[in-house]
Amino acid sequence: MxxxxxxxxxxxxxxxxxxxxxxxxxxxxxxxxxxxxxxxxxxxxxxxxxxxxxxxxxxxxxxxxxxxxxxxxxxxxxxxxxxxxxxxxxxxxxxxxxxxxxxxxxxxxxxxxxxxxxxxxxxxxxxxxxxxxxxxxxxxxYGIPISEQGGRSNPQHHFNADSIYFISEDDTVGNQEESTWLLKQLLLGQEVRTIITICGMGGLGKTTIARSIYKRKEVKQSFDCSAWIPISQSYDADDLLRRMLKQFLSKKMYSPNQIESIDRLNLVEKLRSYLQNKRYLIVLDDMWSRDAWSLLDYALTANNRGSRVIITTRNEYVASLAHDQNYIKLKTLPWVDAWTLFCRKAFHKLEEKRCPQNLTYWATEIVNKCEGLPLAVVAIGSLLSHKRTDENEWKSFFCHFNWQLTNNPELNFVTNVLNLSFDCLPGNLRNCFLYCSLFPEDYEIRRKRIIRLWIAEGFVEERGEGITLEEVAEEYLKELVQRSLLDVVERNTNGRAKAFQIHDLVRDIMIEKCKRVKFSILVGDHHVRQLNSDARRISVLKGEEDIDPIANAEKLRSFLLFNKEVSSIWIKNAFRNFRLMRVLSLRFANITKLPNAVTNLFNLHYLDLCYTRVKVIPRSLGRLRKLQLLDLWSTGVVELPREIKMLTNLRCLNTCVIHDYDYRIFDCIKGTRLPWEICLLKNLQTMGNIEASKELLNNLGKLTQLRNLHVMKVRHEFNRELCGSFKKMPNLERLGIYLYDKDEVLNLEWLDPPPNLETLYLGGKMQGGILPSNICSMNKLRDVRLGWSRLEMDPVLSFSHMLNLAKLHLCRAYEGQLMTFRTGWFPKLKELRLIDIDQLSKIEMEAGTMQIIAYIQLIGLREMKAVPAGFQNLTSLQDMVLKDMPEEFTTRALGEDKVYIQHINRIHHLQ
Incomplete structure (x- = not known):
């Protein structure tokens, strides 16, 4: 650290x-x-x-x-x-x-x-x-060296790989499909040399699967020669080549000392010569990087004799050495398999290896805590097999689970295996990953939020002009995913990761590490209840009744609040000591006013007041010159003071006022009034839900770094100014325009389409009841939402040839009776929502349209009396939501028209 x-x-x-x-x-x-x-x-x-x-x-x-x-x-x-x-x-x-x-x-x-x-x-x-x-x-x-081996790690580290801890066949539960496939690829498959990769986080059993297949008699007999080569994080290519030769060549041909003296060039040639006419199997176990692959690839000759190279790795970048069809991504065990494996280990002394009834509750909790990680299930099950079948003893173990994991010598190897991926991270990525442990257990960490937190903390390096801090931070996220430290739990329509989770056991280990190195502490969640002056970051997961007062918090840099029940009085008192604070997240806090002390936090970079009841932002906020993010989403703030112009480092400003949110209501979201001088803040990249004024729209073009913009309350007389400003925003990726009321008209004939626009939301009546041709030419659009547009022509035709469109939402957007989806249209559309289109009575869907559609909503289509027969052509459709549909439609959907939708996995009828 x-x-x-x-x-x-x-x-x-x-x-x-x-x-x-x-x-x-x-x-x-x-x-x-x-x-x-x-x-x-x-x-x-x-x-x-x-x-x-x-x-x-x-x-x-x-x-x-x-x-x-x-x-x-x-x-x-x-x-x-x-x-x-x-x-x-x-x-x-x-x-x-x-x-x-x-x-x-x-x-x-x-x-x-x-x-x-x-x-x-x-x-x-x-x-x-x-x-x-x-x-x-x-x-x-004292002659302290750089390291014992000049910076090179011990190649014998592979004993930390998971294979050594899975000893018997009983330890391999689950992954039967992967094992069967792997065996088939080795015994059959193509004659060309094939690279097969098995990827996943430490402890999933990658090595176990490979080892169990490698040791099989029929596999050994199928190859002329084979070698199993464990690899360290900082491995030496020459050492790998020598170890292969030692396994292949008999001692009669070369003694080990002779092999040690061979230089790299001759090592490669001897390997190529030996393998040239042989069908070989080589396993590269726990490979961490591709640094030496070009050399290994040449040495392991591609001789078209059915040879196979299996690589186990935690790194998706390494796993990509194999073609997609030869790549296995292991996942955690399903709960049933985890329970079976646990019982085999914990109760192996009992008849039928079943859990005694008095231990079922605590055994279940322990298995849940392992979250399907085979290594942890086996290790903890083996440890508990030596305990008495006494309920209190098992309860005590669970209540001290985190302590056991990090302090019990019998579980050290679990911690070591899980720690390896973290230990090989560079320093800046270690900070970033440790920060992820501040979120609650099983929390879905949103991409934009964690990126902005890292930037505010100073964890993201500047790389000069041409690349933003946000882009660098996104590379960090991708690397943490590639290294199997974070799991992607949600992606947007173009495959970009939106939300991540950290495995519970990894999180627990990181929390203990954070406490040791004074990186952070968690309040609640069984980790700590007392705050001390050494803490640099605090995450509050439980109410103030669990928290001692913060007596001396001058070293505190981040304060993240995740508990809605903490009182406003406790929050007010806590801020008296937050002198050097950089990150302050009070999301969902029970406060109606910004604490006075906040505007004295001159180092503050990040202020999150989302979902609070704050209504007024004081003028003194302008003193916080280092502020990069001000998030006022779903607060009561309807206006920001002119002093906002003083925040020259501001990169992200999110605002909106929501009362009883209902996307079917035109003005369910209110914008926030800003002074036009906000356009002087050259670093702004995101500005959400601002209320339009002529002066503001005239100056928007000065924000040339803007990526994300949502403008509310736009009047028809602002159209020319709005379109003129967009011409000066080459980086705009997301744009939302919402009119003052439903009778206003949006005329975008002057719009010069931003070249990088991917998301477009338009709320209000379109000029002449048609979509302007310049919108139809925006070929990079992935997400389009139209509301209250009063289009007279079928809008589907306008968007049909957008090759990248993945989401199409139409709410009161069309006043016609027919929509038509032709063959070949919408090749990448995954989500379609049709809402409150009052006159729509018929939808035609030809075979070959929307070939990868996965989700459809039909809501409030009053004239739609029958299920469109074309739905049977949507073979990829997984989910359909029906809400406020005519009774006749619902009856037919359950009866005579069921044949059109019976292939859909999940059909939700909502009231």
């Missing part, structure tokens, strides 16, 4: 140097300018020291050095880094406070108290310099 802490320090130093605040203070400090200059010089020296320190630590490899002196030295590095972070954040706080008092800088900056604070920072930076220097002396004095 030292590398992760140092990374954060470097990010913060870079962000703190230079800028508007420093220039302002320098110009007005007069004779005290040398003091500020000294501070800045020391900051730059600190940056240099930690840059070298980071490079040094990164060479230590990912495994413990088994050198206690080195471990102790690294602990001291962490302490210095934490203290440096505190000084930098205090420095940033003073700069922010100065900026907030811009017009009063003389009165504010020169008083003795604040001069004293600058002097203190200067002194503390000098002290940190001295400590770093002392650490260098200590390292040299």
């Amino acid at each position: 030292a590398e992760g802490i140092v990374f954060v320090v470097l990010q913060k130093v870079s962000a703190s140097l230079g800028g508007e605040a420093l220039n302002l203070i320098s110009s007005q400090l007069g004779k005290r300018v040398p003091l500020l200059s000294s501070v800045e010089t020391r900051m730059r020296q600190l940056q240099s020291e930690f840059t070298i320190m980071q490079a040094f630590i990164s060479q230590t490899g990912i495994h413990p050095s088994k050198n206690k002196a080195y471990d102790a030295w690294i602990d001291e590095v962490k302490k210095v880094a934490h203290d440096a972070e505190d000084v930098i954040d205090e420095y940033m706080y003073l700069l922010g406070k100065t900026m907030a008092k811009n017009s009063m800088v003389n009165k504010f900056s020169y008083n003795s108290a604040n001069v004293g604070r600058w002097c203190k920072i200067d002194t503390e930076l000098k002290h940190i310099e001295d400590r770093i220097h002392q650490l260098t002396i200590i390292k040299d004095r």
